[in-house]
Amino acid sequence: MRSDKYSRKKKKFKRKILLLMSLIMLFVLGGFGYAFIQYKSGVAQTAGESSIKSVEYEFNGKKDENGNTNILVLGSDSRGEDRARTDTIMIAQYNEESKQPKLVSIMRDSFVDIPGHGKNKINAAFAIGGPELLRKTIKENFDIDIQHYAIVDFKGFESLVDTAFPGGVEIDVENRMSQKIGVTIEPGKQKLDGKHLLGYVRFRHDAQSDFGRVQRQQKVMQVLINKMMTVEGVAKLPKLAGVITPFINTNLDTATGIFIAKDVISNKSNLETMRIPVDGSYVNASYSGAGAVLDLNIEENREAINKFLN
Numbered sequence: 001m002r003s004d005k006y007s008r009k010k011k012k013f014k015r016k017i018l019l020l021m022s023l024i025m026l027f028v029l030g031g032f033g034y035a036f037i038q039y040k041s042g043v044a045q046t047a048g049e050s051s052i053k054s055v056e057y058e059f060n061g062k063k064d065e066n067g068n069t070n071i072l073v074l075g076s077d078s079r080g081e082d083r084a085r086t087d088t089i090m091i092a093q094y095n096e097e098s099k100q101p102k103l104v105s106i107m108r109d110s111f112v113d114i115p116g117h118g119k120n121k122i123n124a125a126f127a128i129g130g131p132e133l134l135r136k137t138i139k140e141n142f143d144i145d146i147q148h149y150a151i152v153d154f155k156g157f158e159s160l161v162d163t164a165f166p167g168g169v170e171i172d173v174e175n176r177m178s179q180k181i182g183v184t185i186e187p188g189k190q191k192l193d194g195k196h197l198l199g200y201v202r203f204r205h206d207a208q209s210d211f212g213r214v215q216r217q218q219k220v221m222q223v224l225i226n227k228m229m230t231v232e233g234v235a236k237l238p239k240l241a242g243v244i245t246p247f248i249n250t251n252l253d254t255a256t257g258i259f260i261a262k263d264v265i266s267n268k269s270n271l272e273t274m275r276i277p278v279d280g281s282y283v284n285a286s287y288s289g290a291g292a293v294l295d296l297n298i299e300e301n302r303e304a305i306n307k308f309l310n
Contacts (some may be wrong), residue, residue: 045242046156046246050153061147073088075154089105101272104273105217143302172188200220203216221273282294
């Protein structure tokens with residue numbers, strides 16, 4: 001009798017375990033199904049708006065020796081050209097263990113050695129040889145390994161912001177901004193839609209020039225991450241990935257991108273930022289064929305960026 005009772009309890013326990021596993025599987029499959037539907041919805045929303053061509057660029061990067069994932073992020077003012085100029089050059093880093101995101105902005109006028117092409121502004125490397133030559137340039141000058149690239153059409157930034165934050169993003173605007181950004185933004189605390197927020201991060205026609213623009217870009221990135229740190233924000237990630245897909249050329253697969261974004265947001269990770277060149281490590285100069293440049297102390301900046309990232 002005792003054996004039969006034990007046997008019935010064991011079978012009952014097994015049924016509960018099977019039921020629990022089935023529910024977990026349904027939940028997981030349902031989650032994947034929801035994410036896929038949201039992703040496709042996002043793609044359909046913006047598929048006709050982008051002029052960026054889908055190109056798979058040569059890119060021979062690798063993960064760095066500390067296991068960090070480094071992504072070369074380039075802002076493109078694309079109007080259908082094969083290789084549009086890039087005014088925004090960033091290295092975004094994610095560490096899977098610490099969940100810590102970091103962002104390095106490299107100023108476009110930084111005067112560096114471009115492998116096989118002599119010295120020039122760093123953004124000339126992209127114009128000459130695409131993301132692979134820019135990767136080699138960063139490796140040669142700053143000794144940073146980069147595994148992935150993401151070339152983002154600025155128009156995609158507008159759609160991303162408007163989808164994620166339909167009510168706008170609150171920013172305290174420092175000065176009146178209008179020159180060469182397609183909008184006019186008055187000073188003061190206000191909510192900016194995607195078009196005006198893009199104008200805010202692109203503006204550079206004041207006393208701070210490109211230095212102010214880089215500072216605003218990093219400020220906005222932190223604001224956007226902070227605003228996404230909600231359950232609702234995480235739930236939006238699949239759709240946002242779909243919204244940005246038509247505006248981006250990258251060798252980072254969508255699933256990995258969503259995983260990194262989810263990790264950063266759900267762990268409420270604070271974005272650490274730096275700028276190259278660091279203060280006191282450059283002089284303003286002008287050279288034939290390059291024009292006005294920031295002439296860097298390469299050793300000082302290499303040491304600073306390696307200390308920050310590694």
